[in-house]
Amino acid sequence: xxxxxxxxxxxxxxxxxxxxxxxxxxxxxxxxxxxxxxxxxxxxxxxxxxxxxxxxxxxxxxxxxxxxxxxxxxxxxxxxxxxxxxxxxxxxxxxxxxxxxxxxxxxxxxxxxxxxxxxxxxxxxxxxxxxxxxxxxxxxxxxxxxxxxxxxxxxxxxxxxxxxxxxxxxxxxxxxxxxxxxxxxxxxxxxxxxxxxxxxxxxxxxxxxxxxxxxxxxxxxxxxxxxxxxxxxxxxxxxxxxxxxxxxxxxxxxxxxxxxxxxxxxxxxxxxxxxxxxxxxxxxxxxxxxxxxxxxxxxxxxxxxxxxxxxxxxxxxxxxxxxxxxxxxxxxxxxxxxxxxxxxxxxxxxxxxxxxxxxxxxxxxxxxxxxxxxxxxxxxxxxxxxxxxxxxxxxxxxxxxxxxxxxxxxxxxxxxxxxxxxxxxxxxx
Numbered sequence: 001x002x003x004x005x006x007x008x009x010x011x012x013x014x015x016x017x018x019x020x021x022x023x024x025x026x027x028x029x030x031x032x033x034x035x036x037x038x039x040x041x042x043x044x045x046x047x048x049x050x051x052x053x054x055x056x057x058x059x060x061x062x063x064x065x066x067x068x069x070x071x072x073x074x075x076x077x078x079x080x081x082x083x084x085x086x087x088x089x090x091x092x093x094x095x096x097x098x099x100x101x102x103x104x105x106x107x108x109x110x111x112x113x114x115x116x117x118x119x120x121x122x123x124x125x126x127x128x129x130x131x132x133x134x135x136x137x138x139x140x141x142x143x144x145x146x147x148x149x150x151x152x153x154x155x156x157x158x159x160x161x162x163x164x165x166x167x168x169x170x171x172x173x174x175x176x177x178x179x180x181x182x183x184x185x186x187x188x189x190x191x192x193x194x195x196x197x198x199x200x201x202x203x204x205x206x207x208x209x210x211x212x213x214x215x216x217x218x219x220x221x222x223x224x225x226x227x228x229x230x231x232x233x234x235x236x237x238x239x240x241x242x243x244x245x246x247x248x249x250x251x252x253x254x255x256x257x258x259x260x261x262x263x264x265x266x267x268x269x270x271x272x273x274x275x276x277x278x279x280x281x282x283x284x285x286x287x288x289x290x291x292x293x294x295x296x297x298x299x300x301x302x303x304x305x306x307x308x309x310x311x312x313x314x315x316x317x318x319x320x321x322x323x324x325x326x327x328x329x330x331x332x333x334x335x336x337x338x339x340x341x342x343x344x345x346x347x348x349x350x351x352x353x354x355x356x357x358x359x360x361x362x363x364x365x366x367x368x369x370x371x372x373x374x375x376x377x378x379x380x381x382x383x384x385x386x387x388x389x390x391x392x393x394x395x396x397x398x399x400x401x402x403x404x405x406x407x408x409x410x411x412x413x414x415x416x417x418x419x420x421x422x423x424x425x426x427x428x429x
Contacts, residue, residue: 004051008035008060011090013098013388015078015418026051029143030072032082033090034060062086067120068155075143077156077416084119088412091420095388095410102392104399111409114275116268119415120155121162124188125264130199132179136172138165156416160192164220168196171215177208182228185258189242190266194221197258203227204234213237224258233258246273246301254325256295259317263297265413272384272411272423273301276358279407279425280382283307286355289378291341291369296322296334298358298384303334310354311336312344342368349376359383365390374401381426388420395424402429 006019008031017031019039025048028039036058039051056063066072066080079087092113099105116122131137131148139150152169153162164186172178177200185197204212204225213236216223222238241255244262248270256262263269276298277283284306290299293311295318303309303326311334313319319338326334337344341361349372357378359366363386373381374397381403385391395405408424 003040006037006039008033013094028053032060032063070149070151073142074140074149076140078418080416088113088115095420098388098392103395105405109405109407111407113410114271116412116415121159122265123156124158124266126186128184130181130183136178158188160188161186164194174215175212177204187242190244193242195242197224197226197233200227246297252304252329256321260321261294268413275423280356288356289354290358292361294318296325299334300331303331309334312341314340345372354378356380363387365394370394370397379428383424385422398426404429
């Protein structure tokens with residue numbers, strides 16, 4: 001395959017830099033706008049090519065030396081070689097460009113990106129891989145492979161998690177069942193409390209659970225084990241509940257347990273929740289449907305503003321936590337159902353009227369909800385998205401069927417990566 005001398009013009013959705021050779025777009029990972037690079041073409045299509053970076057001949061203004069020593073190999077971060085200001089500019093440009101080109105959204109309704117207040121030490125939840133080769137090693141997979149990139153500490157983790165990693169590794173290395181560890185979920189709450197969920201190849205013996213409790217230090221937080229194929233985590237020690245506060249300086253407190261879901265950037269999540277409340281306006285007395293509601297991250301803040309909220313979510317565990325959080329906060333105006341969103345909409349949606357529908361789907365988007373919502377015809381739809389491709393796909397359908405985008409804003413919940421969270425408000429024409 002040919003080697004090309006390439007000037008990188010911009011970054012594309014997915015994180016790679018883009019240059020052109022004879023009019024053909026060439027995508028190259030680990031590059032920055034303004035870079036001049038040598039790259040080897042690895043795959044060529046009719047209209048574009050993919051290349052591997054060989055050498056940076058002249059760095060662009062936004063390039064820097066990655067702060068993490070394994071950033072060039074680890075698949076956890078893709079953009080540590082960019083200054084944070086360059087990352088934010090790229091995300092805002094990518095977001096605006098994708099909405100305009102893929103969904104036909106007018107550029108003037110796209111608001112400026114909300115940057116993170118922390119470039120590093122922001123991530124309160126992570127999944128770490130493990131390997132046993134005469135000793136225990138932790139790491140993340142390298143990009144596009146299952147090769148483990150080993151590390152002892154990670155700069156994007158909140159201080160409580162990053163500081164605990166070496167102690168967790170030491171405690172688990174001394175455990176007789178360490179050779180069966182395949183991974184670990186680490187979580188931290190707003191108060192820096194910790195919880196570890198250890199994934200095992202097979203079920204632990206009773207004496208192994210007892211021995212692990214003896215070597216686990218109390219300051220490492222709660223500990224749970226989950227054998228492969230197991231449905232419920234096995235408690236070892238500690239308080240299972242972590243606390244988050246989705247609103248700044250307000251008493252609303254949400255609990256989530258092992259296997260539960262919370263946003264990885266808790267401070268940015270507060271800004272996202274507040275933006276939703278500000279964008280949709282007064283909620284007192286309104287009927288709101290929160291689809292893919294999880295443990296109540298958006299439902300309960302809206303209920304605290306006087307809305308009558310119906311939350312729907314497939315996960316029974318998440319719904320149990322949402323109901324518990326509603327009761328703990330005295331928000332009886334929020335009701336939660338553990339059902340498939342698409343099925344619930346088909347069975348119940350036609351018989352219910354809502355002033356506002358909130359969508360917070362997984363990366364696959366809300367495709368199953370679009371047609372039923374078009375039939376229901378709520379005045380406003382607020383769409384929170386973690387995937388730009390599925391967002392533009394769904395917005396295109398809404399806008400072709402009687403809705404317009406009032407505003408859309410990207411949030412940087414994942415600095416050092418190309419991932420973009422966003423909030424879009426649609427209004428029925």
